Amino acid sequence: MLQFADIQQAAERVAGQVLNTPCVESRTLSEITGAQVFLKMENLQFTGSFKERGACNKLVQLSDEERGRGVIAMSAGNHAQGVAYRAQQLGIPATIVMPGFTPSVKVMRTQGFGARVILHGSSLEEAAVHARELAASEQLTLVHPYDDLAIMAGQGTLAMEMLAAQPELQVLVVPVGGGGLIAGIATAAKALKPSIEVVGVQVQRFPAMVNAIQGTHYEQGSSTIAEGIAVGAPGVHCVEVIRERVDELLLVDEGDIEQAIVLLLEIEKTLAEGAGAASLAALVRHRERFAGKQVGMVLSGGNMDPQLLAQIIGRAMVRSGRLARVVVSARDVPGSLARITALVAEAGANVDEVHHQRAFTLLAAQNVEIEMVLQTRSREHAAEVIERLRAAGLEVRQVQ
Template identity: 55%
Template sequence: MATAPAANDPALPISFADVEAAAAAIAGHVIRTPTLESRTLGELLGTRVFLKFENLQFTAAYKERGALNRLLALSPEERKRGVIAMSAGNHAQGLAYHAKRLGIPATIVMPRHTPTIKVQQTEGHDANVVLHGEKLEESQAHAHEIAEKRKLVFVHPYDDALVMAGQGTVALEMLADAPEIDTLLVPLGGGGLISGCATVAHHLNPEIEVFGVQAELYPSMRNTLRGEPLVADGDTLAEGIAVKYPGVLTTQVVRARVKDILLASERDLERAVSMLLQIEKTVVEGAGAAGLAAMLAEPRRFRNRTIGLVLCGGNIDTRLLANVLLRDLARSGRLARLRIRLKDRPGQLFAVARIFDQQQVNILEVWHQRVFTSLPAKGLITDIECETRGPDHLERLIEALRGAGYEVGRVELA
C-alpha cells in the first residue's frame, strides 16, 4: 500500500518539520505521556510491546495535541472571534479545554444522541454546546453554517495539516523513548493521528512499518484506498474511530506512508480493553485498545518484532467498561450461565445446589422458569449464573451435573 516519497515531500500536506514545530509550540501545555514496555503482553504475544499512554492526558486522549497546535496558529483577530468544531467526544473536550485556557470562545456541535456525560464534560470547559443532527455528518454541516454566519474558525478533528502535525508529536515522543521500535500499530478513524505518526516514523527510520487499525464495522479508510464501497455502520466499542468518511488530506499521507490497514473485530476489541485493565492496570476506550486487538487477531504476523501501540484514549463509560469486563470473564470460563432441565418435584433445586457446593462453584444468580418454556407442563428450566476458577473448573462442574442425571447446556455469548 505505502510508497516511499522523499522525507519532506511537498506533495504531502505535512512534513517532519511541521511535527517538530508543533512539538515546540505545545511543549509544556500537554502531558509528555510515558512510553513503557509491557513485558507481560510481550511474553503472551511472543514479541516486545511498548505502550504510549495517551489516556493519561488531562482530557484522557491525544486529541489535545492537534487541537492546541491549531489554536496556537490563530491570529489575534481569529482568537477574538472564536472557534467551532463538530465532535461527539475527545476532540470536543481537547479543543474546549485549551480554548478556555487560552481565552478563546469555543462552540462545539454534537449529535443529539451524544451521551450526557460527554456534553457535561465539554460544557465544563466553558464551551457552548449545540446539539444538532442524528449523525456526525449532520453536526458538521451545521457547524459550517454557524461558522459562516458568525465568522468562526472551523477546527476539523483530523483533516487539517496543523492538527495532523500536532498528533504526530505522539510518535516523536514515543520513538525518542523507545528507538528500537520497528512496527507501529496506530488506531485509525479519520486519519489525523496516523498521518502525523507515519510522517515521524518515515523520517526517523524509513524501515519502521506503520499499520493502521480500524474497527471492523468502520473500514472507511481501508475501503477508500482499495476503491471499495464505503460501508460503515453499526454500534462499535471503538466509537472514537467510528468514522464514515476519512479525510482528504489524511488519505494522501496514509496512502504514501502506511504499510497496511488492519481490522479489529468487536470481540477482539473487548478482549484488548479487558487485558489492558487486568495486565497494565490502565483504562482505555475501545479505540485505544485497537492496536492490541489487531495483535490478538494476528499474533503470528507480529511475532519477534518490537511493537509500539498507541493507547490513544481512556474515555469509556463506566457501565460499558463493567459490561466488557464481565463479558470477558464469561468468555474465559470464569463466569458462566448454565441451563439445567429439572423435574417439577420437591428438592430438585436443592440437589442441584448441593452439586455446586461440592464442586466449590459460587452461585451468583438463579432464574427458575416454569411457564415460558417448550418443555411439558411438568418440566422446568433453571438458569444458574456462577463463578468458577476457569474453564477446567467449569467443565468439572458440568460433568458432575450430567453424572447426576441432569441435562445441562451453556448459554453462550455472541
C-alpha cells in the first residue's frame, strides 16, 4: 500500500518541476457554502491540471532503456497532457490513447507537446485495452493514469502543499475518478494531520468508486460534463487506500457541476473543468456536511472546450432567470414589433433573439406570434418585464 514516505520522496523529485499552486481563501464562496473555503488551484499548472505531479514522479524513475523505448498512456485528456509534457521535457517518446469523446482542446494540446495521439473507443476502458495492446506490441512502458503507486505518490504532494499553506484545514474535498488523486492526498494528509477529514466527490453518472467502497449498485451513465472523472473501474491500489484512509464519498449531479463552474468563473474569475469543479459542487449541494468547518477544496483542472463552456454559461443564465424566453401574440401590422421591443427596453431588458411565427400557430391569420429571448437581471426582473407587456394589453407566456 502507498505510504507517506513514498510521497515525501515524490515531493523531492517534483520540487522545482511542477508549480506549488496557490491555496487561497474565497470569502464569497465561504458565505455561500457556510464553510471557510480554501481553493487549491491546480488549474494553474502549466498543463492545466494536477496530473503533471504523478507523471513527473513516474517518468523520472524510468531506466535509460525504458526511456529509449518510450511510454504510452491512456487518458481522457489531463493525464495525457501531463505525460506528454513531462516526456517531452525528458526526451522520452510518448504515445497517448484517448477515447473518441475527448474534447478537441485536450487532443490538440497533447499533440502540441509532441506526443503521438491515437483516438480509440467510446470509453476510458476501451482506450485502456488498446493502450495495453500497443504497449505489449511496441514494448512501451505503460503509464497508468491512477492505478500506479508512483502516480499516486506524485499526486499526494498536493496535500503536503495544502497543509503547509493552511495548517488549520479540517476537511479536504477531492474529485474522484479512478482514485489516484484522493489516495495520494489521503495518505499524505492523514500522516501530517490524523484528525483531518478527507471527502471524495463523484458524479452520479460515474459512481464506480462509491459502488466499490459502499457496496452500492448505482447505474453507470454513458457521458458526463465531468469527463475527467468518468471512470468505469476504479484502481485496485486506489480502492485499498481509499477504504482505509478516506472518510466519506459524496455524489453530485450534472446541474451541480454546471453551477459550480459558473460560480468559479463569476466569483473567483477562474476556469475549472467539470471534474475540477466537482469539489465546489459537493460543498454547495451538501452544505450541512461542511458548515462551520475550514475546508480545502481541490480545483483539479481547468481544461475545457470553449464551445462546451459557452453552453454551460448560457444554461446557467437560463436557470438564474437572466435569459428568459417569452412568446408574445400580437396583430400582424406594421409597428407591432417596434412597440413590443420598446416596452421591453422601457422595462430595462434587452432582446437577445427574436423570431416571428406565422405558419405554425393556431392564432387567427391576421395575428403573429413573436418569440423572444430576453436578457434580464434576474428571474424577478423577467417577471416584471412580462407584467409590463401584459399591462399594455399583449398576450404573453413564458416558455421554459
